[in-house]
Amino acid sequence: DTVMTQSPASMSTSVGERVTVNCKASQSVGTVVAWFQQKPGQSPKRLIYLATNRHTGVPDRFTGSGFGRDFTLTISNVEAEDLAVYYCLQYDSIPLTFGSGTKLEIK
Amino acid sequence: EVQLVESGGGLVQPGSSLKLSCVASGFTFSSYNMHWIRQAPKKGLEWIALIYYDSSNKYYADSVKGRFTISRDNSKNTLYLEMNSLRSEDTAMYYCAKSNWEGMDAWGQGASVTVSS
Numbered sequence: 540d541t542v543m544t545q546s547p548a549s550m551s552t553s554v555g556e557r558v559t560v561n562c563k564a565s566q567s568v569g570t571v572v573a574w575f576q577q578k579p580g581q582s583p584k585r586l587i588y589l590a591t592n593r594h595t596g597v598p599d600r601f602t603g604s605g606f607g608r609d610f611t612l613t614i615s616n617v618e619a620e621d622l623a624v625y626y627c628l629q630y631d632s633i634p635l636t637f638g639s640g641t642k643l644e645i646k
Numbered sequence: 647e648v649q650l651v652e653s654g655g656g657l658v659q660p661g662s663s664l665k666l667s668c669v670a671s672g673f674t675f676s677s678y679n680m681h682w683i684r685q686a687p688k689k690g691l692e693w694i695a696l697i698y699y700d701s702s703n704k705y706y707a708d709s710v711k712g713r714f715t716i717s718r719d720n721s722k723n724t725l726y727l728e729m730n731s732l733r734s735e736d737t738a739m740y741y742c743a744k745s746n747w748e749g750m751d752a753w754g755q756g757a758s759v760t761v762s763s
Binding site: 571573575577581582583584585588589592594626628630633634635636637638639640 | 681690691692693696705707708741745748749750751752753754755756
């Protein structure tokens with residue numbers, strides 16, 4: 540199974556700042572990685588697919604990058620509404636595997 | 647608008663069975679692969695099953711293999727998850743999600759399953 544090691548587990552930032560979330564795959568997954576945002580009490584929503592492609596309607600403040608084993612989600616100009624838990628997912632191989640999540644708090 | 651609506655959750659005793667449904671609308675259900683993903687209380691996401699658009703292939707996580715069965719009825723735009731021999735560790739919110747070659751792009755709101763005596 541491909542393990543997705545996600546970091547940090549949590550972070551606190553101020554509105555307007557830039558944050559990065561990292562995922563490292565235990566083996567190469569090419570670009571077959573997605574990022575999801577889960578706001579409190581809601582189901583997850585896709586932000587990024589195939590590592591770098593923004594889902595329809597997602598603000599361009601959200602950027603995905605990476606290839607192979609290392610992937611990054613960058614949120615620029617953080618807004619208060621970005622309070623959420625962020626998950627990476629590899630869907631290159633079965634079983635699909637998620638990272639453990641990063642909780643973003645807004646100061 | 648794509649909609650996925652799960653139902654069938656509830657409180658059940660260990661060892662019992664339950665069948666979840668996910669009714670799809672707003673897209674051509676028979677053209678998409680479908681997944682079940684679960685989330686234990688205060689925990690992360692766990693993929694548990696995938697079924698191809700035509701039911702030709704089904705895949706399961708080891709944690710549910712042999713106990714859970716994924717199926718679909720394209721004439722009813724409905725995805726199912728039959729869960730047998732339920733354990734306390736199966737307590738979770740269960741989500742269905744649609745996907746194509748670009749991956750999962752829409753999720754339902756979830757169905758809550760609690761396994762407890």
